[in-house]
Amino acid sequence: MAKMTMVQALNLALRQEMEKDDSVVVLGEDVGVDGGVFRVTDGLINQFGDQRVLDTPLAESGIVGMSIGMAAYGLKPVCEIQFSGFAYQNFHQIENHAARLRWRSQDRYHVPMVLRAPYGGGVRALEHHSESREAYWAHTPGLKMVIPSGPRNARGLLVSAIRDPDPVIFYEPKALYRAFREDVPEEEEIMAIGEPRCVRQGSDLTMISYGAMMRPTLEAAVELKEKDGVEAEVIDLLTISPLNEKILVESVKKTGRAVVIHEAPRSFGPGAEIVSRLMEKAFYYLEAPIERVTGYDIIIPLFSREKAYLPSVQRIIRSARKVLAA
Amino acid sequence: MPRKKISIPNKIEYLSILNEKSELDKKLDPDISDNLLLKLHRTMLLARKFDERLLSLQRQGRIGTFPPISGQEAAHLGAVAALRPTDWMVPAFRETAAEIWRGRTLESVIIYNNGYNEGAAIPEGRYDLPISVPVGSQILHAVGLGWAAKYRQKDDVAMAFFGDGATSEGDFHEGLNFAAVFQAPVVFVCQNNQWAISIPLAKQTRSKTLAQKALAYGMPGIQVDGNDILAVFAAAREAVERARSGGGPTLIECVTYRLMMHTTADDPKRYRTDKEVEQWKNRDPLPRFQNYLIRKGLLTEDKIAKAEAEVVQEIQEAVDRAEKQMKELGDPVHMFAHLYAAMPPYVEEQKKEFERELAELNKEADHG
Ligand SMILES: Cc1ncc(C[n+]2csc(CCOP(=O)(O)OP(=O)(O)O)c2C)c(N)n1
Ligand SMILES: [Mg+2]
Numbered sequence: 001m002a003k004m005t006m007v008q009a010l011n012l013a014l015r016q017e018m019e020k021d022d023s024v025v026v027l028g029e030d031v032g033v034d035g036g037v038f039r040v041t042d043g044l045i046n047q048f049g050d051q052r053v054l055d056t057p058l059a060e061s062g063i064v065g066m067s068i069g070m071a072a073y074g075l076k077p078v079c080e081i082q083f084s085g086f087a088y089q090n091f092h093q094i095e096n097h098a099a100r101l102r103w104r105s106q107d108r109y110h111v112p113m114v115l116r117a118p119y120g121g122g123v124r125a126l127e128h129h130s131e132s133r134e135a136y137w138a139h140t141p142g143l144k145m146v147i148p149s150g151p152r153n154a155r156g157l158l159v160s161a162i163r164d165p166d167p168v169i170f171y172e173p174k175a176l177y178r179a180f181r182e183d184v185p186e187e188e189e190i191m192a193i194g195e196p197r198c199v200r201q202g203s204d205l206t207m208i209s210y211g212a213m214m215r216p217t218l219e220a221a222v223e224l225k226e227k228d229g230v231e232a233e234v235i236d237l238l239t240i241s242p243l244n245e246k247i248l249v250e251s252v253k254k255t256g257r258a259v260v261i262h263e264a265p266r267s268f269g270p271g272a273e274i275v276s277r278l279m280e281k282a283f284y285y286l287e288a289p290i291e292r293v294t295g296y297d298i299i300i301p302l303f304s305r306e307k308a309y310l311p312s313v314q315r316i317i318r319s320a321r322k323v324l325a326a
Numbered sequence: 327m328p329r330k331k332i333s334i335p336n337k338i339e340y341l342s343i344l345n346e347k348s349e350l351d352k353k354l355d356p357d358i359s360d361n362l363l364l365k366l367h368r369t370m371l372l373a374r375k376f377d378e379r380l381l382s383l384q385r386q387g388r389i390g391t392f393p394p395i396s397g398q399e400a401a402h403l404g405a406v407a408a409l410r411p412t413d414w415m416v417p418a419f420r421e422t423a424a425e426i427w428r429g430r431t432l433e434s435v436i437i438y439n440n441g442y443n444e445g446a447a448i449p450e451g452r453y454d455l456p457i458s459v460p461v462g463s464q465i466l467h468a469v470g471l472g473w474a475a476k477y478r479q480k481d482d483v484a485m486a487f488f489g490d491g492a493t494s495e496g497d498f499h500e501g502l503n504f505a506a507v508f509q510a511p512v513v514f515v516c517q518n519n520q521w522a523i524s525i526p527l528a529k530q531t532r533s534k535t536l537a538q539k540a541l542a543y544g545m546p547g548i549q550v551d552g553n554d555i556l557a558v559f560a561a562a563r564e565a566v567e568r569a570r571s572g573g574g575p576t577l578i579e580c581v582t583y584r585l586m587m588h589t590t591a592d593d594p595k596r597y598r599t600d601k602e603v604e605q606w607k608n609r610d611p612l613p614r615f616q617n618y619l620i621r622k623g624l625l626t627e628d629k630i631a632k633a634e635a636e637v638v639q640e641i642q643e644a645v646d647r648a649e650k651q652m653k654e655l656g657d658p659v660h661m662f663a664h665l666y667a668a669m670p671p672y673v674e675e676q677k678k679e680f681e682r683e684l685a686e687l688n689k690e691a692d693h694g
Contacts, residue, residue, distance in 0.1 A: 033524050035596070055529055057525070086461075301658070303390055304655075308684075
């Protein structure tokens with residue numbers, strides 16, 4: 001096992017899938033010679049050539065529309081949108097076609113493509129480079145929406161996404177790209193899409209999060225244990241859609257209390273759906289109203305104030321205490 | 327029926343007035359007043375020195391990521407100088423010299439680049455849109471501004487800026503088509519700096535020029551030496567006059583070069599050679615213009631040295647003002663401002679909650 005950053009782990013997944021299957025192709029802006037602005041596709045053009053690693057003209061709709069055609073032909077395009085904030089230029093290709101080609105052709109065609117894009121705040125970036133708009137995609141029937149939280153699950157999930165017969169939107173928490181390293185095995189390791197994981201056991205409270213917010217969530221869990229003697233169970237969603245609520249429901253049945261944490265704005269965000277599922281399936285087990293700790297319903301400010309916007313350990317703890325006190 | 331040629335009603339011209347040796351093509355002299363020439367020089371010099379200062383501030387961690395403009399001053403400054411103050415400027419993000427020309431303060435650039443939204447504020451009386459990071463997206467706004475002026479029977483013109491990479495986006499093509507169909511008073515200025523991050527022009531388009539794309543939409547297109555401020559100004563003046571007098575839109579391709587990195591987060595050594603950069607340094611628009619002004623008797627080496635010292639001082643004062651202002655901007659509650667004319671009640675609640683939490687945190691911090 002080698003210690004890898006998330007960037008390296010994603011690169012490993014891409015390289016190995018390309019080695020195994022020549023239908024896997026990579027395309028996007030600056031993914032070839034430059035190796036991607038975050039270097040996730042570093043070296044792929046040298047190994048696989050410029051017919052499999054396409055430096056495209058600057059047009060997201062072009063990248064995604066072309067990927068759909070490639071997928072209909074039987075290839076497995078993995079396209080990179082340089083920042084999720086520029087995926088609106090390709091929104092209609094995803095909504096009108098990628099998500100529906102199977103349905104529109106009554107199963108004659110399907111779209112085994114992956115759209116990778118860095119998302120989220122915390123890296124002191126320019127405007128449009130820090131948003132967390134996973135709800136747009138999770139709201140679209142026909143898509144899968146995956147968000148890893150560390151190098152190892154990023155690798156395993158990307159492999160699954162590439163092999164998935166349907167379109168997967170794969171959001172990479174850019175704040176975690178180089179934030180820490182994990183052991184990632186060289187040999188194949190796959191993590192199934194649609195399986196949230198319990199990453200910390202506890203009986204007093206269920207904390208549900210994903211992506212870059214897993215770190216403050218876990219820190220809050222540790223602090224709650226140290227300061228309040230509270231045993232918090234922490235669940236990493238990993239797949240936003242299709243949302244598999246099974247282990248969330250089981251956990252809340254046990255703890256009776258829950259906090260949902262995400263950096264996306266609160267209203268109509270993933271938290272709203274998660275809370276609804278819990279209301280539908282675990283209502284009678286709840287001891288307190290479920291709390292959401294989220295980004296505010298405003299545009300994430302330019303970087304000097306982004307910390308104030310993003311859920312902090314303190315905010316998570318405050319909400320957890322509120323739920324525990326009820 | 328035999329195949330026959332359809333004649334297309336336009337050709338693409340290339341305009342250069344001041345060559346790399348600062349020699350003027352007298353027949354094409356745009357006859358700019360001495361006053362304006364000196365003002366352009368001063369702004370160009372200020373913008374260049376400011377770019378250098380921003381880079382050092384960024385390297386010291388005193389501002390965030392920003393896109394340097396060095397080498398492209400003539401391309402955007404020459405174009406915007408053809409506008410009246412009441413015309414509209416629609417920037418991308420690499421037009422700092424043009425923004426300064428339009429009245430943007432240096433401290434607002436610093437404040438913006440240090441991650442404060444206040445730095446993007448546009449005072450009443452300046453008819454500019456804020457910089458636009460999503461590539462090409464702003465082009466259509468210029469069409470809307472221009473058409474609105476026409477609808478109101480005003481003779482205002484809108485000028486849109488964008489890069490070579492932007493010409494691949496759908497918005498660029500929609501923008502040109504709309505402007506031509508509606509005969510909107512718009513000037514499209516493409517700063518073709520040869521690169522879109524790591525993608526060279528040859529991988530962006532198979533067209534010989536970007537200017538020729540205008541022909542497909544039924545408008546004039548011209549390619550100019552974008553490092554020759556006289557040529558850029560002359561082409562822009564002609565296009566602005568045409569737009570103002572009801573002649574519709576024009577596309578101007580300024581052939582220039584980004585001498586620095588794409589942004590301070592970029593490493594150009596990964597995709598281009600030093601040799602290429604060196605070659606373009608010989609075409610640097612600033613010394614080219616300066617030497618011309620010296621020959622013309624408008625400047626001397628001494629005057630340039632003095633002007634340099636003055637702009638460096640002006641920049642220092644702006645840095646000081648910006649740093650002082652930023653200390654006062656600290657309050658993060660500002661992030662709730664300016665989103666709606668009237669804040670929805672649930673956002674108001676979130677703001678109150680945020681203020682409460684902030685007060686608690688500050689109290690905790692005080693008690694330490
Ligand atoms: C829609 C969109 N896609 C991608 C990006 C990321 N990006 C920022 S600048 C840039 C290249 C722009 O090239 P060009 O239009 O030539 O302008 P230049 O940077 O050279 O001034 C890219 C890909 C973006 N900002 N917006
Ligand atoms: Mg460019």
